[in-house]
Amino acid sequence: MNNLEVAQYNSLFLDPEKDRDVINALTAKLVLILGRFTENRKAILDKLREELKKYDLVPIIFDIEFPDGRSMIETVSLLARMLRFVIADLSDAKIVINEIQEIVPANPSLPVQPIMDSTQSEPSILRKHHDNPGYLEPISYEDINDLTAKQETIVRLLKKRRRNLVNICLD
Incomplete structure (x- = not known):
């Protein structure tokens, strides 16, 4: 990221009256897609990202280098607090299991939708999150x-769960 991009990002938070609007805009549209980045799996995740854009969402796939001093799980966990929801492809993805183990307990109001290849089943360690x-x-x-x-x-399922969770939090 160049200095101009950092300056633009920082300028979003310079006006305290607009902070809430900026945060609401981010959290209303950000969707994290987790999965494995082998050639076949990446094609599926990329297609998923393109399809999500049709719903006026901003999907993010972490196929990047992570910030200095932070692990992938720390970065994902930090970002999870700003998301509308998460779609996690469990197909052949052991690291995704670790990410879910971190995200779900720390963010009970964040909808997480696991998906997987039909030849596989949900890892038993994740059943505790039901x-x-x-x-x-x-x-x-x-x-x-x-x-x-x-x-x-x-x-539709994610949006419905999000509405229900928000209503529970407001009660």
């Missing part, structure tokens, strides 16, 4: 076309 209000039942998909077909259902 009691967490933000953790949704995993959705299986056959291939990239099947996942695309289920996209609307996934977004």
Whole structure:
């Protein structure tokens, strides 16, 4: 990131009256997509990201180098507090299991939708999160076309859970 980009980002927070608007704008649209970045898996995650844009969302895939001094899990955990929701592809992704283990307990009002290749099953270690209000039942998909077909259902489920969680927090 160059200095101009940093300056633009910092300028968003210079006006205390606009801080709430900036935070609301970010948290209303940011969606984190977690998964494995092998060639086949990355193509599926990229397609998922493109499809999510059709719902006026801003999907983020962490296929980047992480900030100095922070691990990947620390960075994901920090970002989780600013997200609308998370879609986590569990297919062949052991690191995603660790990320979910960090995110879900620390962010009970954050909807997390696990998805996975239909040839796989939810790792047993994640079943303990079924009691967490933000953790949704995993959705299986056959291939990239099947996942695309289920996209609307996934977004609808996440938005509904988000509304329910927000209402619980306001009560």
